[in-house]
Amino acid sequence: MVSEAIFETINRLLSNVLLDSKLLNENEIYTEILPGNIKPACLNIYSNIDCVLIDLFGNDLSQSHSEKIIIYYTFSVRSSNTLITLFTQVPKDDILQLESISGEIPSAALYEREVQDMYGISFLDIPDSRELVHHGNFPLKVYPLRKAFKVNTRLDFERREQEFVSISGTGVFEVPVGPVHAGIIEPGHFRFSVAGEPIINLEAKLYYVHRGLEKLAENQNFMRVLLLSERISGDETYTNSLAYCQAVEKLGGITYLSERALYTRVIFSELERICAHLGDISGLCVDTAYVFPAGQFAMMRRWILILCEQLTGSRFLRNTNKPGGLRRDFIRDNEKIIVECMDKLEKEFKDSVNIIKNNGMFIDRVEHTGILSREIAADLNAVGPGGRASGIKTDVRKEFPYAAYGKLKFNIPEHFNCDVNCRMNVKVEEISESISLIRQALEKMPAEGPVHIEIEELIPNAFAFGMTESPRGENVHFVMTGENNTILRYKVRTPSFCNWPALCHAVKSNTLTDFPLINKSFNLSYAGNDL
Secondary structure: OHHHHHHHHHHHHOOOOEEEEEEEOOOEEEEEEOHHHHHHHHHHHHHHOOOEEEEEEEEEOOOOOOOEEEEEEEEEEHHHOEEEEEEEEEEOOOOOEEEOOOOOOHHHHHHHHHHHHHHOOEEEOOOOOOOOOOOOOOOOOOOOOOOOOOOOOOOOOOOOOOOOOOOOOOOEEEEEEOOOOOOOOOOOEEEEEEEOOEEEEEEEEOOOOOOOHHHHHOOEEHHHHHHHHOOOOHHHHHHHHHHHHHHHHHHOOOOOOOHHHHHHHHHHHHHHHHHHHHHHHHHHHHHOOOHHHHHHHHHHHHHHHHHHHHHHOOOOOOOOEEOOEEOOOOOOOOHHHHHHHHHHHHHHHHHHHHHHHOOHHHHHHHOOOOOOOHHHHHHOOOOHHHHHOOOOOOOHHHHOOOOOHHHOOOOOOOOOOOOHHHHHHHHHHHHHHHHHHHHHHHHHOOOOOOOEOOOOOOOOOOEEEEEEEEOOEEEEEEEEEOOOOEEEEEEEEOHHHHHHHHHHHHOOOOEHHHHHHHHHHHOOOHHHHHO
16 A cells, blocks of 8 residues: 555654654554654655645643643645654643744644644744734633633633734835625735735734634534534535544444445535535626626526525535434435536536636736745645646545545646636636536436444544545544543644635735735635634
8 A cells, every 4th residue: 555655654764753653544644753853853754755734733632641732743645645644742841842844834834823822832933923813812821722721711801912014115004904894704804015006915814703613522422523513614514524524434433335425425515616616706706896797606506505405404515414424315316406407507607607708808807816826835735726726736536535536537627827817717617527526426326225324432532534625625624532432632624724825925916906806716714714
């Protein structure tokens, strides 16, 4: 196996600094490193293996195995379907410090700031040590993801001025936008620095809708945490719950699901993708005052929402997934209405796309606007349509095939001009691929068969990853079990967490009036980032 070869390579590269190393769940490598060596170990792996940092998070094991906080660094070897997690234990009675890796691996910057806020671990030589999750009203030296912090704690709020990067110069001024916006959208504060018309810097201050979701999951029954996974971000309900289910299925010892369940998961995942992309394309038309096609794409999105409700009783596909498969057979006797909807959608969609692509004024607004270079996209690990529009061809459905994707034929759209137009075109092409995937799944799905395997008991004190390709991109969920079918740690990293920094770079050198268009081309989730 490829993962076994990588496992041997890691053990060879890190032979002088590793304490223990295991290959679990077929393709997940976990290697414990001495605290003083975690930075060189990470850089060694990053330099010698073709991998990308996809997560960095903490875990307080107080009242369970030890009185230590563990910090995990997870790298993805996308070409080889393998995850590498280096971790180190930081005793609580010591000074809680680790060396920062974000100077060498830029995508680590936000992860390290998040760990600082939630666990109180400081990173030496971190380029930016400002608060990320906490705002100026959160008490200092209070760390919510430590076990000593109780979920029902009532805090005494403080008043500290929030820090922003200050850019000075002749004619440079700041434009604050939000957190309350004119539209019916989630809250987020944007601090623009502009020199005349062009934007020279943008900072996004988020976490206004931080709900403490990961804290709420602690010590809860795994079926209760499933409900939390469905409420991370409304328009990614299905792919979030699916990532969680995949991790739990590994921890429940399930190695096989019925084909009918697997193909159904593909159908629902692609319906969610179509719905999200139609909304995004409609939004781009709205932001260019192109009303007619905006209405057409919104109408098609409504068709998909109605179909989802007909199939499951929920427009957002809630209460459909379940560890071990599905809650019931939603597709049986409904094949015809799915086919008819796809046929109707395909024709209307092609006609509407032709309308916008043949309108010179619309194309003039989206071409060469909001450019995210391939180099910056790679440094920040931009994922999903945001990455693929900049030549980063990555997709969990191909690299870590799940459900029935490994049995189906589909292409991964990729563009190289890196602008709003490319991000739109990726989504346009993905909708066509999604329609094809749904048709293939219906054709290949067995006529009979169960859709659920019961999980009687989870392996205690075990851990696993679940990954899906949500409409916005790579979705990573880490689950660690406690005793009696409870969840000890649930870590969620949605694609929006990766792509918010990419958006801030994409707006540079554009004008303020272009920001709504660039923002909509990514259409990131505030709640999915804030958790």
